[in-house]
Amino acid sequence: RFLFRRSIQHHLAGRSTDLNVELYETNQCPEKPIWTLALRDEKTGLRFVRYGGVIGSPGLATPNNWxxxxxxxxxxxxxxxxTSVCKDVVCGDLGxxxxxxxxxxxxxxxxFSIRFKKF
Structure with missing residues (x-):
């Protein structure tokens, strides 16, 4: 489920709009299944997407959730x-x-390229 920062009703009308991502699944982890971008991993030099984000609350305390x-x-x-939440951020594609x-x-x-399918 994609949760847009603004109220957007059209399919994929939210392109290039900040959004939160929440996964629906049977979650046994203590963290909520909401994406957040972790700090840079020392071993790989990469920033991993993980659970533990927060829905909404755009601002300087939550830039990694968008x-x-x-x-x-x-x-x-x-x-x-x-960038609409924090101006000083390094952007990048997810892969x-x-x-x-x-x-x-x-x-x-x-x-990682994706294609959406209309049901």
Whole structure:
């Protein structure tokens, strides 16, 4: 579920608009299934997307909780760039990092393109 900063009703009308991402699943983790961008990992140098974000509350205390959907040719991409929340932020595309047998969503790898399907 994509939760837009402003009230947006049209499908994908929220492109390039700051939004929160909340996953619906059976969550056994103590953190809420709301995306946040972690600090840079010392080993990989990447910033991992993880649970523990907060819905709403745009401001200097929550810049890591805001993402965007941006058009990329015929696909879309997920981007971390909350410039409407914080002006001094390093923006970047989200991509897939593979380590061992695991895959993570991170900022700093080749972008991960997505396509939305209308039901």
């Amino acid at each position: 993402f965007r959907i941006e058009k990329d040719w015929e696909y879309y991409k997920l981007v971390f760039c909350p 897939i990092y593979t380590g061992g047998y695991n895959r993570w969503l991170v900022m700093g790898c080749q972008q």
